[in-house]
Amino acid sequence: MTEFSPPKTPPGHVLILGDATPLPLDSGGHLGPFPLAYSTYGTMNAAKSNVILIAHALTGDQVVSGTHPVTKRPGWWDRMVGPGRIIDTNRFFVICANVIGGCMGSAGPAAINPATGQLWSADFPFITIGDMVRAQARLLDHLGIDDLFMAIGGSMGGMQVLQWLRDYPQRLFAGAALATAARHSPQQIGLHSIGRRAILADPHWQDGRYHGTGHAPIAGLEVARMLAHLSYRAPEEFDSRFGRALQDRDQPAYGPGIDYQVENYLAYHGRRFVERFDPASYILITKAMDYFDLAPDGDLAARFVGARTHMFLGAYESDWLYPPAQTQLLADAMARADVVHIHRCYQAIAGHDSFLLEIEPFDADFARFINEMATKRGLPAPR
Amino acid sequence: MTEFSPPKTPPGHVLILGDATPLPLDSGGHLGPFPLAYSTYGTMNAAKSNVILIAHALTGDQVVSGTHPVTKRPGWWDRMVGPGRIIDTNRFFVICANVIGGCMGSAGPAAINPATGQLWSADFPFITIGDMVRAQARLLDHLGIDDLFMAIGGSMGGMQVLQWLRDYPQRLFAGAALATAARHSPQQIGLHSIGRRAILADPHWQDGRYHGTGHAPIAGLEVARMLAHLSYRAPEEFDSRFGRALQDRDQPAYGPGIDYQVENYLAYHGRRFVERFDPASYILITKAMDYFDLAPDGDLAARFVGARTHMFLGAYESDWLYPPAQTQLLADAMARADVVHIHRCYQAIAGHDSFLLEIEPFDADFARFINEMATKRGLPAPR
Incomplete structure (x- = not known):
């Protein structure tokens, strides 16, 4: 991390x-x-x-x-x-x-x-x-x-x-x-609030003073991004693009990890995002939007x-x-x-x-x- | 915790x-x-x-x-x-x-x-x-x-x-x-997948072997529940019930925490839920639904x-x-x-x-x- x-x-x-x-x-x-x-x-x-x-x-x-x-x-x-x-x-x-x-x-x-x-x-x-x-x-x-x-x-x-x-x-x-x-x-605020909560709940958040500590609440930011990304797309697109297709397998894995392509897609966007975005900026900017x-x-x-x-x-x-x-x-x-x-x-x-x-x-x-x-x-x- | x-x-x-x-x-x-x-x-x-x-x-x-x-x-x-x-x-x-x-x-x-x-x-x-x-x-x-x-x-x-x-x-x-x-x-799977991810990203998850350790991925389960709860309700209800009302204040707090009533409502449902539900059961049952x-x-x-x-x-x-x-x-x-x-x-x-x-x-x-x-x-x- x-x-x-x-x-x-x-x-x-x-x-x-x-x-x-x-x-x-x-x-x-x-x-x-x-x-x-x-x-x-x-x-x-x-x-x-x-x-x-x-x-x-x-x-x-x-x-x-x-x-x-x-x-x-x-x-x-x-x-x-x-x-x-x-x-x-x-x-x-x-x-x-x-x-x-x-x-x-x-x-x-x-x-x-x-x-x-x-x-x-x-x-x-x-x-x-x-x-x-x-x-x-x-x-x-x-x-x-x-x-x-x-x-x-x-x-x-x-x-x-x-x-x-x-x-x-x-x-x-x-x-x-x-x-x-x-x-x-309120629904838009609620969705943001859940993303923020994922970041704040990450132990690496450190009251927002993580910068320069070598640890950042990246896992929380990934969750926030997965949710945001889902909210940016529409169910009809997911239906036509992914349906219920499994990710690189013929049968469900029967475990806690990724089974379906749509899950992999969201996780991918989470991973990509944290390479270019600061969790504290995410908190600040979502708040600015909620205040709007x-x-x-x-x-x-x-x-x-x-x-x-x-x-x-x-x-x-x-x-x-x-x-x-x-x-x-x-x-x-x-x-x-x-x-x-x-x-x-x-x-x-x-x-x-x-x-x-x-x-x-x-x-x-x-x-x-x-x-x-x-x-x-x-x-x-x-x- | x-x-x-x-x-x-x-x-x-x-x-x-x-x-x-x-x-x-x-x-x-x-x-x-x-x-x-x-x-x-x-x-x-x-x-x-x-x-x-x-x-x-x-x-x-x-x-x-x-x-x-x-x-x-x-x-x-x-x-x-x-x-x-x-x-x-x-x-x-x-x-x-x-x-x-x-x-x-x-x-x-x-x-x-x-x-x-x-x-x-x-x-x-x-x-x-x-x-x-x-x-x-x-x-x-x-x-x-x-x-x-x-x-x-x-x-x-x-x-x-x-x-x-x-x-x-x-x-x-x-x-x-x-x-x-x-x-x-796929949208229903995606929403579940984000909730699971919040639990799996919680350090207390411990590969699912947290039972009996005295620590459980409760913070992750709270995030999952907040998201689930939001998805169980509708924006028109949030509009009429909360609007943009602030929680116990006249002005935004200009901080990372809760400003709006809808945020407090979701957080409350998160807190209540973890008193009565096991995070691993949440993972298992959401998977069963996704497999359906x-x-x-x-x-x-x-x-x-x-x-x-x-x-x-x-x-x-x-x-x-x-x-x-x-x-x-x-x-x-x-x-x-x-x-x-x-x-x-x-x-x-x-x-x-x-x-x-x-x-x-x-x-x-x-x-x-x-x-x-x-x-x-x-x-x-x-x-």
Whole structure:
């Protein structure tokens, strides 16, 4: 059992922000100075009017496209982002920052606190989606970008897009929020809570001060990931993909271990995940998602009133984790608030993860949305 | 952390079966001699024609009705079974046996093997639903009961009823299978596999040989139970019952522990469960459910052909763990096999656990079914 270590040279760029003015946090504390690691793709135009911010999900990071230097696999949305792709890096300047609380170079429990030269470990503060977005706004400030052409994200990335819309509507020309919700439901909180419990119950958790001890609650994180992964897919996909097929055997093993392919699949994703993720980051970020509630008083439309942002909302029929009804609530509120928006629900059997995968009607709709927005923004056609 | 110990005097009766003829197991092994603990309610008539077998679910036991001597709480179907209740113990003789592999007095890892005088622990064989039912048939043989008036069960109890129908149709006048399936789906297997993984990852698991060491994988079992409990309920119930209410606080704690009521609820059910359940039994019984497949070749109707049993099938709309479509497949197969059956799907927001709760239309339908069957069987009206 080894401990996750963040890459010494995280992919892309690292800035130290919040040195002069620490970042205020929703918990009441402050963060600063803090590193923020980000990747960019394409070239910013002189007017800085072609900037797309992509916000990653819970276990994503800033490597959207190209080969991930840690995992050696394609970035998490490589199919979508690149020269000539739907998010065309010949046309747009794409930024993706590792969220604060993350573990791929941005400030988090596994990162070194520039103020002390020591690992943050359990001293890293608990954060919110609002805090993540505030840190991203600091990054734009630093880069001299007044406003975004578009912010795009799915799942927790979608929460960040909605938070941008609520907190900085004047800085957001267009936005796309996929497979997401305006608030975490009790079932969503419950699923996260069980994953956290698996980590906290692992004796290597050591009250969160395991960093640098050579032992980490990896077994607990594997359980959390197996559960999360199951929740990201749909039963109809499991039926067609695995059925009741046994793993490398003709008969059940009649023992406590793995019998079925679906078990092996979940265990595989658990093992892979712990190579690239810090358990304390997992606790922090799932908490940030659970805390997410764009309108605690229930008046979601009031949060959107006055926004001139053009929104795209996408949901997926088999997504039982972020069911389409949650996106419907967003669309209803945007309608009441007169926010121009497109709302689509797609047939797809891969559940929540469908937002990452090729769904032809989504790809067509989304390409059209981006092109129309680019035209509206006066961006030249791609070279 | 303490270890679960089975009650020295389990509720009801305990028989030692399989002494002369060990019970053949689907894994190829044998079990015997083995204890089988069971409870009875009501009085058997002279013709032994009023016997109802109730089969319990994964974490149930033989205490269907009355006060459970271990938990001091009502039995798991107390509302349904008793004098004047729907399963009227003034009219019927009700038997419920703790399944083999269980931990309330029947043979299992936490029980003493009569052949050795030692705890079975990890030497207890892995079993199937077919094995559980075969052990129940031995109990009936011992009691001189040729055939059952009715077998009733929900979830894993429903699997046992279906197994009775397949293996002993001539011994089954009527049957009721609620919130169940003819085979475990890959999602159902996956959910169980994650719970097992939490137990196996607990250092106190000790390769299953923890019994008598004073340490048991209780922390892992708590995680498994939290997940199971979440899967037994439905998101719409969580929405109306908990919403996003915080637990005993006005603001989030901004720490790794419990913030929301739904988290506290799941943790509570985890804690309660480990007081009465053995982790190794949990592993064994979830495996038995995963192995369950009434018709591995897919020809379910062929398994029912010729059965003259009258069946009642009940499903619940919000049950996402055993979705109504699984019961529909059973009904379709019974229709093809000309098995007389009633098939109902009930509106209910409590998910899978709805089968345990008062759902008025179900109660009415089920009372009618039992009465009609009793009349058909020639049983006198209740005193």
